[in-house]
Amino acid sequence: MIEVDLAQSSVRALNARLHQPTAQTNQLYWQVLNPNGAHAIAVGLTQPLQIEIKGHAGYYCGGMNAAATVIVDGHAGTGVAENIMSGIVRVRGNASQSAAASGRGGLVVIEGNAGARCGISMKGVTIVVGGSVGHMSAFMGQTGVLVVCGDAGPNLGDSLYEAEIFVAGTVASLGADCTETDMTASDAERVAGLLGRAGIKADAARFRHYGSARRLYNFRVDHTAEY
Amino acid sequence: MCGIVGLFFKRGAATEKLGPLLSGMLGQMSERGPDSAGFALYGEAAPDGAFKATLHAPDRGYDWAAFEVELGGVFPLAAPARHYGNHAVFTLDRAPSPLFDWLDAHHPEVGVFGFGEHIEVYKDVGSPDAVAQRFGLERRSGTHGLGHTRMATESAVTTEHSHPFSTGPDLCLVHNGSLSNYNRVRQSLRREGIRFVTDNDTEVAAGYLTWRLHQGMALDRALEAALADLDGFYTFAVGTGNGFAILRDPIACKPAVLAETEDWVAMATEYRAIATLPNASAAEIWEPQPATVYCWRRQ
Structure with a gap:
């Protein structure tokens, strides 16, 4: 395991080192000490490395991640795993606003709570939140799945396209064009599978299912191919 | 942008720790507001x-x-x-x-x-570290203090437009964001006898709280009233002679982190300012909820 102490090294130097390894690398396991809320830790990774950050991370931690596993052993600031492409970003504590914003793929796990706008403009990412999410989560979500084991704040799924949302607790309010849909046996099975992948214990049978009513503005799912 | 920091010791006399700690926090927020800075100290x-x-x-x-x-x-x-x-x-x-x-x-x-x-207010143009040094923040003691680093968006970069704004006895306010209805609010507050010296939006928020406190409202109630009367984006940190409060607008666009230990409460725009405090790793840390007043009083 390679240790990098951010009390000694800059984030820029750390990221440059994390961008060096090729697909055949042996340098798979990394530990980052003393993050102290620094921004942009472990961003833009493209190889299947595993990076564990021992402490609280600042903004955009694990942003644009592809293939790597980034673990924050603490809280994460604004925009953790923003634009994630693949791989896993896991936050053991809470995440601030806009977690997994615009994520195109991969898995983002927030073991604690996520703040406002979790999954804003999500485009294929899977997000599992062990606690609750703040207001306007999954705003304009285009595709992907948001699973919330706790409660959701006001205006959940506002202006939703084709992303799906599952919430076990209460929903303060649904945003424009977001509606509750059927929770089928196969949905419950999918949720159970995602919880298993995320390593979060929750009863899949308790979740309710939300999606787009497809009535907003001029959007018609039948015309998807033309958009 | 802009950066806010606040440190509030929950009990005891003025401490020499305040100045150095507040100075360290302020320096961490330099990138958020390099054009001017200021701080308010509550001392003996x-x-x-x-x-x-x-x-x-x-x-x-x-x-x-x-x-x-x-x-x-x-x-x-x-x-x-x-x-x-x-x-x-x-x-x-x-x-x-x-x-x-x-x-x-x-x-x-x-x-x-x-x-x-109790209050003393220092602010000027220049980098946060330069402003802290100019006024000897490192050597100052107190029970609590607020600081601000400014990246001006709404009015000019001058000493007078820097934060904190203090419009009433022992009251001061620092702000990250921008208000939209402040011209009208300023007009009505002037009729109520509140003095304003700049065209700045934050000064209006401070004046609003001064007016509400003068009416006899407690600080937490005054901030609840502000939720209805002040329109715009804001994270406010407010100090009084024996109190400290935080309020974010209902949309909560502007960031804020709170941390609390048995001895102190700290607030900052970003966690990295709080990370400089001794015992920060043992603090309870959370993001203040939108439209929710957080208020502490010295024991």
């Missing part, structure tokens, strides 16, 4: 019945000694003045409003940045 109380006034003059070589002689001839001074370049702190044993009138008439070049039993 002025002698019974007296109040402190932090005055500022346009140039750093201002002859405060001559000013003190002249001021002392009109208002009995309860303690010797302290000078810090273009700022000076005077301790007067009379109510503050005659001082304002006297300054307007005789020294219009001198402004009042803060007044009250």
Whole structure:
């Protein structure tokens, strides 16, 4: 395991080192000490490395991640795993606003709570939140799945396209064009599978299912191919 | 942008730890606001019945000694003045409003940045570290303090437009964001007798709280009222003689992190400012909820 102490090294130097390894690398396991809320830790990774950050991370931690596993052993600031492409970003504590914003793929796990706008403009990412999410989560979500084991704040799924949302607790309010849909046996099975992948214990049978009513503005799912 | 920091010791006398810690926090927020900075310190109380006034003059070589002689001839001074370049702190044993009138008439070049039993306010253009150093923040003690680093969006980069804004006794406010209905609110507050010296939006928020506190509202109630009356984006940090409060607008666009231990409460725009505090790793850390007042009072 390679240790990098951010009390000694800059984030820029750390990221440059994390961008060096090729697909055949042996340098798979990394530990980052003393993050102290620094921004942009472990961003833009493209190889299947595993990076564990021992402490609280600042903004955009694990942003644009592809293939790597980034673990924050603490809280994460604004925009953790923003634009994630693949791989896993896991936050053991809470995440601030806009977690997994615009994520195109991969898995983002927030073991604690996520703040406002979790999954804003999500485009294929899977997000599992062990606690609750703040207001306007999954705003304009285009595709992907948001699973919330706790409660959701006001205006959940506002202006939703084709992303799906599952919430076990209460929903303060649904945003424009977001509606509750059927929770089928196969949905419950999918949720159970995602919880298993995320390593979060929750009863899949308790979740309710939300999606787009497809009535907003001029959007018609039948015309998807033309958009 | 802009960065806010606040540190509030929950009990005990003024401590020498305050200045160095607040200075360290402020420096961490430099990238969020490099054009100007300021801080308010709540220190030892002025002698019974007296109040402190932090005055500022346009140039750093201002002859405060001559000013003190002249001021002392009109208002009995309860303690010797302290000078810090273009700022000076005077301790007067009379109510503050005659001082304002006297300054307007005789020294219009001198402004009042803060007044009250405990508060002192320092702010200027320049980087946060330079401003902290200029006023010797590292060597200052107190029970609590607020700081601000400014990236101006709404009004000019001048000493007067820097934060904190203090519009009433021992009250001060720092702000990250921008208000939208402040012209109208300023108009109505002027009718209620609140004084404004700039065209800045944050000064209106401070004036609003001064008005509400003057009506007899407690700080938490005054901030709840502000949720209805002030429109715009904001994270506010507010100090009073014995209190400290945080409020974010209902949309919560502007970031904020709170941390609390048995001894202190700290607030910052970003966690990295809090990370500089001793024992930060043991603090309870959370993001304040939108439209929710967080308020502490010294025991």
